[in-house]
Amino acid sequence: MIENILNIIGIENYIFLTVLLFCIGVFGVLYRRNAIIVFMSIEIMLNAVNLLFVAFSTYHQDAEGQVFVFFSMAVAAAEVAVGLAILVSVFRNLGSIDIDNLKNLKG
């Protein structure tokens, strides 16, 4: 086994860190009311997973995981582009980006 930093730190700690970051993201989505902060929280969730992908990729000595990170980064960028476009049109109509103001649909 090659002596690398991953063996010293241990893969479990990477998983704990990722779960922590992921949960920060989840609670950000659930509790923050400002749409941009919600977007940022979603980004934290996705990037936490990217971190774990890279860690697992090193752990398995397999490049596939790192390639997957490129895919997920590209997808996240596309997603945020669409999300910001929707946000702009919401702002034009409502004059605010507070997601509590989105209450027209109830039943």
Place this chain on the structure above:
Amino acid sequence: MQVLITIVSLGVFCLLAEIFNLRKLLVPVTVIGLLGVLGISLNLWSIDSSIDTNYLNMMATTKFSSAFSSLFIVLTIFILLMSDDFYKDIPTKFSDFIAIKIFLLAGAVAMVSFTNLAMFFLGIEVLSISLYILAASRRLDIKSNEAGMKYFLMGSFASGIILFGICLVYGATGYFNLEEIYALSEGVGMPVWFPIGVTLIVIGMLFKIAAAPFHFWAPDVYEGSPALTTAVMSTLAKVVAMATLYKLLSGMTVALGYKVELLIVIISILSMTIGNIMALRQKNVKRMLAFSGISHAGFMLMSLLTLSTAASTLLYYTAAYALAGIAAFAVIIMVTKNKENENIENFNGIGKTNPLMAAILTASLLSMAGIPIFSGFFAKFMLFSDTVKAGFLIVVIAGVINSIISVGYYFKLILAMYTKESNEEKVAIPFAYTIVAIVAIVLNIVIGIYPSLLTDLLQ
């Protein structure tokens, strides 16, 4: 793979057609193109489970993928035929909408024919991002904006959960390839991350299907989106997500444990009950069909209980549900075209002013409720008998009770059409809607009379 490449090149054609001012040709060319793709897809039938090694084991053409891809292509053709009239008021963006729908289909096809989780993730993202755009596509309408925003937030939240699940599965097995994961999943000494990862992927997919504890976004999004987008979401997107969940579960795990089956039973019963009971008190037809879709998701989830044999039943159920949904939405779009909302009052008296449309809507609602000669009945019948054979009597009892409840709200709409007086003049119906509605309901009845057309396909 050929199917996917052809679909994507059709999408690129749509974008180019805008430059060369070929807007009029757009729908005919794409529909003919999609019919060609349907031909390719059916032609690949004889090839079974041959992985295209040229494409790095990313996709495989199996009978399952060909059958579901063909269903998606047929549904997209119906949606495209309706687009021509639906987007008449915004002609400059027409080619974009058509292109987005074609790319959405590409995502759907990738989702049922993947053999690598990377392809699965890309497929689901292509499908979802297209749907976010379509949901928010009425830029000046605050309801459409709100629907798009809510769908975006919930959808990307679910994507994050799915991504985390994929990551944990990769960490446990070291592979993204479905076959390798399947082979490793039987082995002992699997880290605890593996079941957690599979669970996270399933939770993310349940978000996309809109099954019970994760359904809260669906009614708002369905109501606020433009009607044609709602048609896409409630037919195509739901069927795609369900087929993918089936493929994922049967592809990644050898057998579901007792606990997982218990969970599926609970989620299935919850979805059916919540969907139906909430649908009873809705006034908006789109919202009512959203709750009806939630209850149908519960029915479809039953097929996961007989995981190894349910592929053909699932295909039949999804085809019956989606065709009835397309026919219903064709009529709903037509009736509520120049109205402010989609309330049931708008449907008063159509039975007299527009008997053909009323008959089609009645037929599609009866099919969803599960009345014989329509395929919805045989779909439920097969699903129930499979599930009883597998020994899950309780979920079938809940299913039968829920079918009876569902008749209540479907008949509310039917009664409004036939017994109430209309206060509207007769309106001219665009030809496309009539054709789509008639063909969809005829297909529904044909597979109802000859169920073996579909059920023998995946044996």
